[in-house]
Amino acid sequence: MHVWYLLVILSSLGSIYGQEVYYKALLPGIPYEDIKSPKYPLDELPHDTSIQWNLVVRADSTIRVLCDDIRMTQNEPWTDDCTHVYLSFDEGNGETKICGDKKGGYQYRSTGPNLFVRLVSKDGTGFVKCTAYNTKELFELPVVLRPGADPLVIEAPPKVPLPIHDWTWSLTSTPGSRISFHCTLALSGPVNGQCYRELLTIDDGERKNEYCKTEKLVVYSSKNLAKIRVQLNENNPGSVRCLVQDYTKF
Missing domain, CATH: 2.60.120.290 (Spermadhesin, CUB domain)
Known part of the structure; x- marks a missing residue:
């Protein structure tokens, strides 16, 4: 209980080994709209970028992420391992990677209350814009x-x-x-x-x-x-x- 309220108050930005890390406790009825490439939509994702969003909800809820815009480019052909630039979702039991030139409308639904979302660009670039939701009912x-x-x-x-x-x-x-x-x-x-x-x-x-x-x-x-x-x-x-x-x- 105390950890939850601390997360709500201290939702913040940190840095781990050069990676930007955001911590966000999602509340019912309040979309979190900041899962996006820096300077979106004015400029592309820079090379050598690594951003992680650590999302959490109460134990009786889950997380839904809707990605309206995913447009990535790279010099190499696209492969399933998404080596050069990708967006990923991880609940602690394996990472799901998304990459490609037209992936808008992608949706991820967690099975538990914790989700790590990562946006990584090694030598690719692009535009990404997603919104995260706490799936708990606002009221009944x-x-x-x-x-x-x-x-x-x-x-x-x-x-x-x-x-x-x-x-x-x-x-x-x-x-x-x-x-x-x-x-x-x-x-x-x-x-x-x-x-x-x-x-x-x-x-x-x-x-x-x-x-x-x-x-x-x-x-x-x-x-x-x-x-x-x-x-x-x-x-x-x-x-x-x-x-x-x-x-x-x-």
Whole structure:
């Protein structure tokens, strides 16, 4: 507990053997936008650059990194070992390296609360811009669904503008029932086959499914407890509208 608060207060920059090292404790709902090449977007990554970001969240959360821009150049052909210039992700059990001339839209999801992100240029160069997120819900709004009641309307963004773009509802229906979701989505869609910045997540403890297209969908939980989470882009956000109710017919 004390270590966590110390990290929040002392998120800082250090230097280890000439390598720039940043320490950052990520908080829910606050994107960390400083994983980028120096002087981005005005100038390319210099040769002989080594930067590391040590990211941490609480033990019950994970980290998601979205890289909107990865454009690298080198004189040699590209190889899987990414020798000359690369961006890497390391959770302590092996390093995942990314390199290439057009890799924007890359996404990394950690399995635990710690992540090392490295940007290394030996004799290559380029532009890199990534944003890191704490995946923990910012807040949960508890709702009890009653049999025969009008459907709960979940709408995001809300009609009254709020300075957040991440909402979660924790739903409970009658014991022995399920929960039905009838949703209309207008979202930006997947990037490289994965939901990226905008997504609807429905989690009933047994199944956790993500949706991010423009579509209509009908989903039933497997039991009487579920969470629904909507995450939207801060700029030009899409929209989600769901009718949610207690469902007793099996």
